[in-house]
Amino acid sequence: xxxxxxxxxxxxxxxxxxxxxxxxALFKRYQxxxxxxxxxxxxxEQTSLDIVQESFINAARHIGALREDDxxxxxxxxxxxxxxxxxWRRQRPENIPIDDTEDFxxxxxxxxxxxxxxxxxxxxxxxMQQLSPPHRAVLLLHxxxxxxxxxxxxxxxxxxxxxxxxLHYAKDALRQLLAGDSK
Amino acid sequence: MKTPxxxxxxxxxxxxxxxxxxxxxALAALARPGLAQSWQEFLFSLRxxxxxxxxxxxxxLVLNLSAAPNPAVVIASDKIPSAQVLxxxxxxxRQELMELIGTPATGGPAALPPRRxxxxxxxxxx
Numbered sequence: 001x002x003x004x005x006x007x008x009x010x011x012x013x014x015x016x017x018x019x020x021x022x023x024x025a026l027f028k029r030y031q032x033x034x035x036x037x038x039x040x041x042x043x044x045e046q047t048s049l050d051i052v053q054e055s056f057i058n059a060a061r062h063i064g065a066l067r068e069d070d071x072x073x074x075x076x077x078x079x080x081x082x083x084x085x086x087x088w089r090r091q092r093p094e095n096i097p098i099d100d101t102e103d104f105x106x107x108x109x110x111x112x113x114x115x116x117x118x119x120x121x122x123x124x125x126x127x128m129q130q131l132s133p134p135h136r137a138v139l140l141l142h143x144x145x146x147x148x149x150x151x152x153x154x155x156x157x158x159x160x161x162x163x164x165x166x167l168h169y170a171k172d173a174l175r176q177l178l179a180g181d182s183k
Numbered sequence: 184m185k186t187p188x189x190x191x192x193x194x195x196x197x198x199x200x201x202x203x204x205x206x207x208x209a210l211a212a213l214a215r216p217g218l219a220q221s222w223q224e225f226l227f228s229l230r231x232x233x234x235x236x237x238x239x240x241x242x243x244l245v246l247n248l249s250a251a252p253n254p255a256v257v258i259a260s261d262k263i264p265s266a267q268v269l270x271x272x273x274x275x276x277r278q279e280l281m282e283l284i285g286t287p288a289t290g291g292p293a294a295l296p297p298r299r300x301x302x303x304x305x306x307x308x309x
Contacts, residue, residue, distance in 0.1 A: 020210055027209060031202040036195045045198065049205055056209035064228070115184040124190060143187040 012069035015060075020134055027056050030073065034080055034146045041084045041133055042142050051087070055080040074151035077141065081155050088133060109166060128179050138163055139170040 010029065014022035031052065038055075039048040059076050068074050087094045116124050137156055140178060141147045152167070185193075226233070264272075 018213075020214065024206065024210055027206040031201060032192055032195060035198060035202055036191050039193070039195060049198075049201055052202065053205045053209055056206070057212050060213045061224070068306060114187055116185055116187060118189055121185070121190050126186065126192065140191070144191055146188075169217055169274065 010069070010072055012063075012066070012072045015086075023060055026072065030076055031056075034077065037077060037140050037144055038080050038084055038136075039165075040128060041137060042087050047087060050079055051083045052085060052135070071151070073145055074147055074155055077145065077147070078099075078155040079156075081137065081157075085138075085157075089153050114174070114178070116178065123177055127174060131173065133156070135166045135170040137172070138166045142167055179183075 009026050009027070011019070011022035015026055034055065035048055035052050038051045039045065042048055042051070055076060066072060090115050128139070131139065134156070138152050141152045141155060147155065148166075149160050149163050152158075152163045156163065159168075
């Protein structure tokens with residue numbers, strides 16, 4: 001069963017006018033996916049909560065910088081990603097530089113049809129942790145919000161080819177695990 | 184069987200109450216922006232207008248500088264009298280000096296005034 005996140009009608013236009021109800025709806029829609037993304041990158045609950053809150057406040061203060069309303073989700077994740085990157089630099093700068101620019105055809109990144117059995121859940125989470133932060137980031141963005149390659153490139157600040165390469169690598173590693181090839 | 188999304192979100196479901204609190208904090212922070220932030224937002228909203236005005240003023244300044252004559256030259260040429268005026272003033276001065284010392288002025292333009300050391304001092308008793 002493919003993961004399909006239906007096109008939502010988010011109240012971004014209302015939020016631009018400062019409508020508190022609209023902001024409440026937007027925050028509520030994204031709070032858990034955003035927290036999940038941030039936590040899986042920084043692995044600290046308090047830091048993740050702080051980043052989510054700062055991302056919400058920054059988003060509300062700088063909503064004027066958002067050009068297209070339907071890009072609100074990727075824009076919000078981009079704000080959070082920058083804060084995670086700052087956190088990485090403070091903690092483990094050696095984890096940042098990965099520039100695997102090998103290009104992959106679009107066909108390699110099709111709709112995700114991965115289904116995981118209950119027995120494999122722990123293994124799935126384990127392999128997520130084993131991936132480097134840049135690889136984990138694109139896989140999380142793909143799984144959690146099903147962002148396009150261009151959106152993921154905008155969020156992570158990487159080139160589209162690099163994002164494709166990372167996603168291909170990460171999905172391949174996951175596929176091997178689920179097929180029972182992983183050691 | 185679950186999708187990766189379901190598994191990932193389920194892992195963090197327990198933190199939902201804290202996220203709700205964070206959402207309320209964020210909304211409260213938005214409801215009362217500080218004075219500095221209000222100014223910042225106001226100026227940020229005017230950034231294109233300010234940039235445009237600055238560009239116009241820069242253009243006016245550049246055009247003004249390139250079109251205006253050199254002010255130093257203008258002042259100098261306005262204040263220096265011509266050679267004829269200078270000569271007439273010098274002759275008039277000499278004539279007055281001759282009248283004072285009692286010598287008739289020759290009036291010739293070629294005659295130069297004697298050197299300062301050659302002039303006899305005249306003491307007038309009034």
